[in-house]
Amino acid sequence: MAAATGPEGGRSLSFAAQTKKELTLIADSPCCQRAELQAMVLLNGHVLWLEGRPVLDVQTENVATARRIYTLLRQQFQLHPEVLVRKKMRLKKNNVYAVRVSVRAEEVWQGLQLAPQPGGVWRLTGQPPRKRCCQRAALRGAFLAAGSVNDPGSSSYHLEISCGNAALAERLRKQMDAYGLHAKVIGRKRGYVVYLKEGEKIVEFLSVIGAHQALLKFEDVRIMKGMRNQVNRLVNCETANMNKAIAAAVRQLSAIRWLDEHVGLVHLPTKLREAAELRLQYPDANLQELAARAPFRVSKSGLNHRFRKLEDIAERLRTRG
Ligand SMILES: [Zn+2]
Incomplete structure (x- = not known):
């Protein structure tokens, strides 16, 4: 799997991190902002109760994604969430960021047409986004929140989005299938993964979510590889x-x-x-x-x-x- 983000400006970013960084710079229209944020909360949002009050945490290991969640919450709900950083020392892994809404948390999930269910699962209370732009934004949000993609130069092409449960994975697979991506779902130790294995489909997905620079880089490497194979x-x-x-x-x-x-x-x-x-x-x-x-x-x-x-x-x- 692709290594997740390193600190910005530090060692060079992995292809996945570069892709995410690019996506977080896309200027969404308000309708799309909501769709993107909804997907992020759906995949990575958790409700906790602190001092008798509900608190919404949206977690990510990617700093650019954390910033994006923060910005979208501010723009959509005029909130100023906290950003908490936790270091995963034990696994020598990356930081985990939690963007925390501790005031008006309910307003946020209701506004996103989500309802928390027992067991940390969300129920959708509204219809899925109807506009094409918002459907793409939802996939972008899902990738930002829980996605990863191998460097195109590595031995195999692979893009995946982790989901907490089978229903979420199936929903995401269908959303991707609307673009003819033929994504597959596999159960892992912790949850489910929706994935793409074909270079062509990964390129298509990057195009759908608006990662055009990443797409070009991916294609570049793919063409070089293709030429090498031909030789x-x-x-x-x-x-x-x-x-x-x-x-x-x-x-x-x-x-x-x-x-x-x-x-x-x-x-x-x-x-x-x-x-x-x-x-x-x-x-x-x-x-x-x-x-x-x-x-x-x-x-x-x-x-x-x-x-x-x-x-x-x-x-x-x-x-x-
Ligand atoms: Zn839209």
Whole structure:
């Protein structure tokens, strides 16, 4: 899996972190802001009770995403949430940020058409976003909150979004399928994962959520990889042809030497004798080279035919003997 965000300005960001950073700079229209925020709370929002009051925490390991959640809450609800940082020392992992709404938390989830259920699950109280722009924003929010993508240069293409439960994963899969992405769902130790494995579909997803720079970078690497594969294929193909040519030459030489020893080349019909002498003179040449060097007029296929004949004769005489 792609490494999550490092501190900004520190070591270079992973491809996933770069993608997220790009997404958090998109200027959403108000309708889309709500759809994006809803997806984020749906995937990463938790309600706690502190001093008898409900508090909404939206967690993320990505600092740009934390900032995005903060900004969206401020713009949509005129709130000034707190941002809490926790270090995962034990696993030597990254920081975990919690954007915390401790005043008017209910107003936020109601405004996002969400209702907290027992077991930390959310119920949707409204209809899914109808406008295309908002549907894309919802997918963007889901990726920002719980998504990750492998660097395109790594050994396999992989993009995934983790979901707490099967229903959420199924809902997300359907949302992605509206764009023909054919996402798959798999159960993991902790929850479910909606994922894409094909480079083409990942590119499509990046396009849908508006990560255009990431998309270009991904395509760049993919094209380079494709070219490398093509070169490898060509080399393999050439090697295969060369091996075939060498094997043929070895067979021909063996037949010709046997005939020379047991029959004598002078006793062969002229056309076969010519071919045999030519092969003995240039044991390493391929058919094309032989045809070009021949002191008599012969085509590549004509020569091939003569060699086959020589091999046939040698084979028949050998088995008889
Ligand atoms: Zn919209």
